[in-house]
Amino acid sequence: MAETTYLEAIRQAMLEEMDRDPAVVLIGEDVGVYGGAFKASEGLLARFGWERVIDTPISESAIVGAAIGMSYVGLRPVGEMQFIDFIACCFNQITNFAAKSHYRWGAPVPLVLRGPCGGGVHGGPFHSANPEMYFVHTPGLKVVCPATPRDAKGLLKSAIRDNNPVLFFEHKFLYRRVKEDLPEEDFTVPLGKAAVRREGRDLTIVSYAAMLHVSLDAAAELAKEGIDAEVIDLRTLLPLDRETILASVRKTNKLLVVHEDTRTGGIAGEIAMMVTESAFEDLDGPIRRVTSLDTPVPYAPVLEEYFLPSTAKVVAAARELAHY
Amino acid sequence: MTREQHLELYYFMRLNRELEEQMVRLFRQNKIVGGVYSSLGQEAISVGTAYALGPGDWIAPMIRNIGALLVRGFKPRDILTQHMARYTSPTLGKDGTSHFGDLKSRHVISPISMLGDLIPVMAGIAMGGRYLGQKIVTMTWIGDGGSSTGVFHEGLNLAAVQKAPLVLILENNQWAYSTPVEKQAALRDLADRAKAYGVKSAIVDGNDVVAVERTTREAVQQARAGNGPVLIEAKTMRMRGHAQHDAAEYVPKRTLEEWRRRDPLDRYERYLSANKLWDAKSKKEIDDHIAREIAADVEFAENSPFPPPELAAEGVYCEGCHTIEADWKRPKEEVMPPRSSVKAEWPMYLYSGNGARPPAKKQATPKAKPGKKPARAPVRAKVGR
Numbered sequence: 001m002a003e004t005t006y007l008e009a010i011r012q013a014m015l016e017e018m019d020r021d022p023a024v025v026l027i028g029e030d031v032g033v034y035g036g037a038f039k040a041s042e043g044l045l046a047r048f049g050w051e052r053v054i055d056t057p058i059s060e061s062a063i064v065g066a067a068i069g070m071s072y073v074g075l076r077p078v079g080e081m082q083f084i085d086f087i088a089c090c091f092n093q094i095t096n097f098a099a100k101s102h103y104r105w106g107a108p109v110p111l112v113l114r115g116p117c118g119g120g121v122h123g124g125p126f127h128s129a130n131p132e133m134y135f136v137h138t139p140g141l142k143v144v145c146p147a148t149p150r151d152a153k154g155l156l157k158s159a160i161r162d163n164n165p166v167l168f169f170e171h172k173f174l175y176r177r178v179k180e181d182l183p184e185e186d187f188t189v190p191l192g193k194a195a196v197r198r199e200g201r202d203l204t205i206v207s208y209a210a211m212l213h214v215s216l217d218a219a220a221e222l223a224k225e226g227i228d229a230e231v232i233d234l235r236t237l238l239p240l241d242r243e244t245i246l247a248s249v250r251k252t253n254k255l256l257v258v259h260e261d262t263r264t265g266g267i268a269g270e271i272a273m274m275v276t277e278s279a280f281e282d283l284d285g286p287i288r289r290v291t292s293l294d295t296p297v298p299y300a301p302v303l304e305e306y307f308l309p310s311t312a313k314v315v316a317a318a319r320e321l322a323h324y
Numbered sequence: 325m326t327r328e329q330h331l332e333l334y335y336f337m338r339l340n341r342e343l344e345e346q347m348v349r350l351f352r353q354n355k356i357v358g359g360v361y362s363s364l365g366q367e368a369i370s371v372g373t374a375y376a377l378g379p380g381d382w383i384a385p386m387i388r389n390i391g392a393l394l395v396r397g398f399k400p401r402d403i404l405t406q407h408m409a410r411y412t413s414p415t416l417g418k419d420g421t422s423h424f425g426d427l428k429s430r431h432v433i434s435p436i437s438m439l440g441d442l443i444p445v446m447a448g449i450a451m452g453g454r455y456l457g458q459k460i461v462t463m464t465w466i467g468d469g470g471s472s473t474g475v476f477h478e479g480l481n482l483a484a485v486q487k488a489p490l491v492l493i494l495e496n497n498q499w500a501y502s503t504p505v506e507k508q509a510a511l512r513d514l515a516d517r518a519k520a521y522g523v524k525s526a527i528v529d530g531n532d533v534v535a536v537e538r539t540t541r542e543a544v545q546q547a548r549a550g551n552g553p554v555l556i557e558a559k560t561m562r563m564r565g566h567a568q569h570d571a572a573e574y575v576p577k578r579t580l581e582e583w584r585r586r587d588p589l590d591r592y593e594r595y596l597s598a599n600k601l602w603d604a605k606s607k608k609e610i611d612d613h614i615a616r617e618i619a620a621d622v623e624f625a626e627n628s629p630f631p632p633p634e635l636a637a638e639g640v641y642c643e644g645c646h647t648i649e650a651d652w653k654r655p656k657e658e659v660m661p662p663r664s665s666v667k668a669e670w671p672m673y674l675y676s677g678n679g680a681r682p683p684a685k686k687q688a689t690p691k692a693k694p695g696k697k698p699a700r701a702p703v704r705a706k707v708g709r
Contacts, residue, residue, distance in 0.1 A: 003374035016483055019660075019661070022652075022656045022659045022660055023650050025455070032668070033668050033669065035668075035671055043668075045666065045668045046665060046667065046668040047582045047661050047664070047665055048659070048660075048661065048664045048665075049659065049664035049665065049666045050666060051455050051635070051659060051664070052455075052664060054451075054486075056482060056485075057478070057481055057482060057485060059444075059479075059482055061441070061474065061475045061478050061479075062444040062445060062447070062475070062478035062479050062481070062482040063444075064444075065441060065443070065444025065445045065447070065448060065475065065478075065479060066444050066445070066448030066451060066482060067448060068444075068445050068446050068448060069433075069444070069445040069446060069447060069448020069449040069450070069451070069452060069462075070449070070451060070452035070455075071448075072427055072433060072445075072448075072452075073449055073451075073452040073453055073456060073458075073650060073651070074648055074649050074650030074651065075452050075454075075455070075456075075650055076648075077448075092438050092441060093444070093475075095439055096436050096437075096441070097436050097441055097445065100436070101434070102639060102640070102641065102646075103418060103639045103640050104418050104419040104423065104434060104472055105414065105415050105418070105419060105423070105424050105425055106415075106639065106643035106645075106646070107425065107427050107433075107434065108646045108648060110642075110648055114525060132708065139640045140640050140641065142641075144546055161646070163641075163642040163643075163646060163648055164641050164642055226379060268336040301607045
């Protein structure tokens, strides 16, 4: 099969799931006739019609609310945020309505809310966010952050088939930059399972989404210096695959976490705590992290570059940790 | 309405009131874990509106709509055990008050405490039901205060553009906790909020159960016929505080006295007598039945255990414990290619005016005169109907 972009993989996942199951519908702003701001739903209206691909008013709370309602009658709606930054507008529907529904009264909410996140494209403070940790802190949700086309497709399919509200963060920097040969046949990638992307002995780098690629580039640099880094792609942040992280740390004895999300309250803190609780004796050095700054995402390219983690920053942190 | 239906309305209103009076007593005995939010004086709205629905329809009650839960078939024991946080409650003690529901048979959505959020959810159920070929109507309630929330407006607007079969009851009891309606909206009639969205509305005396039922029945028919959502403003008065802890001293005594004379149960009793729909004997039969029902359910609730502590850790995710299946009432082929396929282009027609409404008469699309550009007109799409 021809090389497929991350964006096309997402489109294919929706198309194939809608073909497979008439309960799957798409709802969002400009998702129909226009095919989505990034064209993630291009062709879906033509194929599935007005009832299954629903263009809405600019009302994020109503999009999520309506999707929750549809899920209560047995549908599997996929809601789109035009940019994930706007998820702040429907925070209440997600955290109080969808997330608590099954726990409170046993009513599952099988919905997916997906949209483009992340920086590196000079989107500025309102089109670059990585808001995953607001939701990782919300029991009842699942939070997925794919890094590759194969995962984007397989994880989105799993998310649509899951009985719980899944937030699916698509890194827009990767939309057209990463390509991969995908299998012709139907496949899924399970939620809640991390992947070891590069095996190594000297230290573990845990990352996800766009920073996975930065971490892999860093690992290649480090290899030239004789430092053998293992790189783990979390893929799902909630529920977190603790076992894969712990197994790697028990092998390498050193841990570096790399995320594009801001520093304070990022997943690095949770992972570090989890590792100190469960594998403290296995550590041969302090747990380190490379993250964005604790600021909004700035607009000017030079500022954004300063703000974001980079291969050089990851190499420097990993080198220091390897020599600790 | 038949005589039996008239008496059923009385039964639900009286049960609503007596059950809440019992809960107030239990609250004073410290047997209620959280709060009790009285609907005293508003029973005609909860009961009359829910009574106008069919068995396949859906509701999402607010905190003061216990009457609607009773109409949908929940029992006093469900409401008592919820308030008393017992393991036998519909939520097993995980949530309280009217925060429970039933997806399978009674079609009741459990509310959340944040106001307004039920409106887009019920619009979504209405849209989903229509997609599945069901002829359902959904109903929820909102207060005068709740109509100030952003999501009220987002939800009603979405329902309007989607022509969703939603009936929204705006229960104007004039107080949002301690804030009077004049400080919520600079409107004489909150029904006017519907006009902004092209939604039909009605105003009804919320203390007249017959009028409430009739008005709602018409709205439900409208919605079911595919004419879009309807908002009904039911004007009433909150006769107690926000909850039991609130003495509501901010409400003028004279206002309460005036509204006490309009008590919905007293009025309905007079109506039943004037129309010879009952006599003292039939009233006593119903009242005695309610007294026995409540006594039995209070006993059941008081003898019910609290949940096992470890239950706190369970049920965050649905891990195969529920089978999710839609109830299709139309052939699935209709929504699958090739039958679902359309031209991805807005089906548009031109019209004059400010764009708020299509022209009353069907007009042929004006042909552009050569050399003269037609004025740019807004477009209106017909989708998802």
